[in-house]
Amino acid sequence: MSDRLAVRKTYKLYVNGAFPRSESGRTYEVADAKGHFLANAAWASRKDARDAVVAARGAFAKWSGMTAYNRGQVLYRVAEMMEGRHAEFCEEVAAGEGLSGSKARAAVDAAVDRWVWYAGWTDKLAAVLGGANPVAGPYFDFSMPEPTGVVAVLAPQRSSLLGLVSVLAPVLAAGNTAVVVTSKERPLPAVTLAEVLATSDVPGGVVNVLTGDAEELGTWLAEHADVDGIDLTGAPAGRAMEFEREAAGTVKRVLRPPATEPEWTDDPGLARMTPFIETKTVWHPIGV
Amino acid sequence: MTSLFEYAPAPESRSIVDIAPSYGLFIDGEFVDGTGEPFKTVNPATEEVLSQVSAGSDADVDRAVAAARRAFTRVWGPMRPADRGKYLFRIARLMQERSREFAVLESLDNGKPIRESRDVDVPLAAAHFFYHAGWADKLDHAGLGPGPRPLGVAGQVIPWNFPLLMLAWKVAPALATGNTVVLKPAETTPLTALLFAEICQQADLPPGVVNIVTGAGDTGRAVVEHDDVDKVAFTGSTEVGRSIARAVAGTRKSLTLELGGKAANIVFDDAPIDQAVEGIVQGIFFNQGHVCCAGSRLLVQESVHDEVIASLQRRISTLRVGDPLDKNTDLGAINSAEQLARIHELSDIGEAEGAQRWQPDCVLPDRGFWFPPTIFTQVSPAHRIARDEVFGPVLSVLTFRTPDEAVAKANNTTYGLSAGIWSEKGSRILKIANQLRAGVVWANTFNKFDPTSPFGGYKQSGYGREGGRHGLTGYLKGATHS
Structure with a gap:
């Protein structure tokens, strides 16, 4: 062992491509699975959530306007960058989730592979979900998938990296921008993922990462008029129904939480992309 | 205005239906x-x-x-x-x-x-x-x-x-x-x-x-x-x-x-104006405007505004309002007294907020619920009649200068059900269609429906x-x- 004193990292929020502290100045202690201090994480406030929504809205035109091929390459780049910081993720996941080295490695591997899986989806969604409609008249009529807009994602509380990637990547692959609330007690891998995103050609504002309490941030995001959809996967027990009610005020698309957090190792299918995809149908006359 | 052609009544017989008490x-x-x-x-x-x-x-x-x-x-x-x-x-x-x-x-x-x-x-x-x-x-x-x-x-x-x-x-x-x-x-x-x-x-x-x-x-x-x-x-x-x-x-x-909806119907200066006018009429007066996807906000490029409005007024003057069972009728009755009151209320607010109301001369039946086809010009995006769904035969007209402005105004609504585009330029149509946040986009047509064609909103x-x-x-x- 070297006797060099380590340079520790300050864990901050990720908003609009930058790493600010919470405007509130609040932090909270993050401990490992055994209760030992790991770091102080930023405790995101209502104002931070609003700033994140503004950033996500601002980034939407650019991200959704990219070609699907380009978006796919950017998401693939995320996988490449994660691979390079594999050891750091393993350490954080093992500490936060109390996993053995091999289990933590498996989780990180799966998280990297999940980005690869979704990266390959961006330029196939239109073919799978859209198509021509044979209307009974002289019209060319076609339907195509489009992203819903700004999606708030309450990331799983238990699976701090694989779970997080499993809920975030589909939202991005569909072309949405995201405001993510991390696991409250296990937020560190999310901040490291934010550092990966910042160096992966993902435009600033496309993903905004808030560490803190999904209970309070969830309320504000569910009622926010400029949020178009919300994934309640990580909503604290007993609060999902209330968040869904608040989301109804602006007719948000709501992805309800599973009864219990899944293992995240199954084939994800399309089920996490389609809730945040709209179908647009365009008509044009033929021959007149 | 006196009509060039008088129509004889051509009512469909109601004897085919047998309504129980x-x-x-x-x-x-x-x-x-x-x-x-x-x-x-x-x-x-x-x-x-x-x-x-x-x-x-x-x-x-x-x-x-x-x-x-x-x-x-x-x-x-x-x-x-x-x-x-x-x-x-x-x-x-x-x-x-x-x-x-x-x-x-x-x-x-x-x-x-x-x-x-x-x-x-x-x-x-x-x-x-x-x-x-x-x-x-x-x-x-x-x-x-x-x-x-x-x-x-x-x-x-x-x-x-x-x-x-x-x-x-x-x-x-x-x-x-x-x-x-x-x-x-x-x-x-x-x-x-x-x-x-x-x-x-x-x-x-x-x-x-x-x-x-x-x-x-x-x-x-x-x-x-x-x-x-x-x-x-x-x-x-x-x-x-x-x-x-x-x-x-x-x-x-x-x-x-x-x-609900508050669809923008966008008319560019290169649109086929006569077809567009038919589409505007179809977009807002179909079913007395009781249509969630009605083209109730007309966005006209400034350079063709006067021409479009004149042509539209001419066309609206020929619409026949009256007996729903008459085969010549273009606009029937408003569905209920309650809905009629709402249309009156929003139209009055439109005038009070400074928009200009235009209605053709038309004789409405004495009994029943009726509202004449109506257009409001000089509407600003902040007016209630530009924001609220009227769900009646009331068209709000706004103008724009550039395609970007048209898209910004079209999307400036909490709704996103439908939209219309009128232009002869294919690449423009496709670009605008991509930018509109609406579930159904009709280009050079309006209010078309088909069971094979998905319908629904953003x-x-x-x-x-x-x-x-x-x-x-x-x-x-x-x-x-x-």
């Missing part, structure tokens, strides 16, 4: 009396009472849901999919056979011109059944994931603007995918749904597969909030849609909503689609696209 609810294959306070349905063109209709109480809704559940578990769920399809084909054919009866009844109860009920509402309703009939035994091939399964009992609440067509949009996909139905028609337009119940009997549809419970808001609430309903589908106002989404929150119920115009392969997903377990 009173109607019960249709539960478990039979007409039964409701236990709620019965209500009257009137002809909005004359205020004549057409019939008295049962209102479903909580207990009635309970019975209807129980019948639907029984039918789902014992008959409709286990049935061979091909046989389910055959029932739907039968229904489509029966609707075609009795199409004139449906059309006359729809115009009597709703107030819409017979030309529309006869040529649009009823044929499209039959087409919806015919289209979905074919899906019943092909769901495994629809690309909606492995082994799609029905949800169970669907509770459906529909509006008064297209009573039979909205019934078809709801019932046909639900049945094709193996669900059973409790449908609540709108309070002011229950009659064609009750005639449809007769069709179900003629088709020998097993009892309980389709249940029709008439009534007002309370009946609808009982359907939506019933514990044994697995799926809720609603078409109506955004306000009611929000409250339904709230009521369904935290339950297992799957929900689709088709809500933003606060709701979620889920009706029609096409997409429309099936709202009625299937684990179906993976919307």
Whole structure:
């Protein structure tokens, strides 16, 4: 062992491509699975959530306007960058989730592979979900998938990296921008993922990462008029129904939480992309 | 203005319909009396009472849901999919056979011109059944994931603007995918749904597969909030849609909503103006503007504004407002006194806020509910008539200079149901169509519908689609696209 004193990292929020502290100045202690201090994480406030929504809205035109091929390459780049910081993720996941080295490695591997899986989806969604409609008249009529807009994602509380990637990547692959609330007690891998995103050609504002309490941030995001959809996967027990009610005020698309957090190792299918995809149908006359 | 050609009255005979003095609810294959306070349905063109209709109480809704559940578990769920399809084909054919009866009844109860009920509402309703009939035994091939399964009992609440067509949009996909139905028609337009119940009997549809419970808001609430309903589908106002989404929150119920709209109809300076004017008229005056996807905000490029408005006024002056059963009628009656009051209120606010009202000279009938075709110019995006859904024959005209401004103004709304683009330039149309945040975009046409073509909104115009392969997903377990 070297006797060099380590340079520790300050864990901050990720908003609009930058790493600010919470405007509130609040932090909270993050401990490992055994209760030992790991770091102080930023405790995101209502104002931070609003700033994140503004950033996500601002980034939407650019991200959704990219070609699907380009978006796919950017998401693939995320996988490449994660691979390079594999050891750091393993350490954080093992500490936060109390996993053995091999289990933590498996989780990180799966998280990297999940980005690869979704990266390959961006330029196939239109073919799978859209198509021509044979209307009974002289019209060319076609339907195509489009992203819903700004999606708030309450990331799983238990699976701090694989779970997080499993809920975030589909939202991005569909072309949405995201405001993510991390696991409250296990937020560190999310901040490291934010550092990966910042160096992966993902435009600033496309993903905004808030560490803190999904209970309070969830309320504000569910009622926010400029949020178009919300994934309640990580909503604290007993609060999902209330968040869904608040989301109804602006007719948000709501992805309800599973009864219990899944293992995240199954084939994800399309089920996490389609809730945040709209179908647009365009008509044009033929021959007149 | 004196008209160049006078029209002789050409009324469609109403003798083809036989309206009973009173109607019960249709539960478990039979007409039964409701236990709620019965209500009257009137002809909005004359205020004549057409019939008295049962209102479903909580207990009635309970019975209807129980019948639907029984039918789902014992008959409709286990049935061979091909046989389910055959029932739907039968229904489509029966609707075609009795199409004139449906059309006359729809115009009597709703107030819409017979030309529309006869040529649009009823044929499209039959087409919806015919289209979905074919899906019943092909769901495994629809690309909606492995082994799609029905949800169970669907509770459906529909509006008064297209009573039979909205019934078809709801019932046909639900049945094709193996669900059973409790449908609540709108309070002011229950009659064609009750005639449809007769069709179900003629088709020998097993009892309980389709249940029709008439009534007002309370009946609808009982359907939506019933514990044994697995799926809720609603078409109506955004306000009611929000409250339904709230009521369904935290339950297992799957929900689709088709809500209000404030569609932009964008006319560029290179548009074919005569065609555009026809499209503007069709966009806002079709069905008296009682259309959620109506092109109620006209965005005209500044350089052609005067030309478009002059041409539009000329065209509107030739529209015939009056007897819905007259085959020459272009605009029928406003559906209810309540809706008429809302149109008056918003139009008055439009004037008070500084917009300029224009209406053609037109004589309105003495009795019934009427509103002349109306356009407001000098409308600013902040005006209520540019933001609120009027749901009547009232067009707000705004202008723009650049395509970017047109898109910004078009998207400056909480709604996102539909939009129109008029231009001769293909690349422009495709670019603008991409930028509009709306579920249906009509380019060089407007207000076109087809069972194969998914319909539904972005933003606060709701979620889920009706029609096409997409429309099936709202009625299937684990179906993976919307």
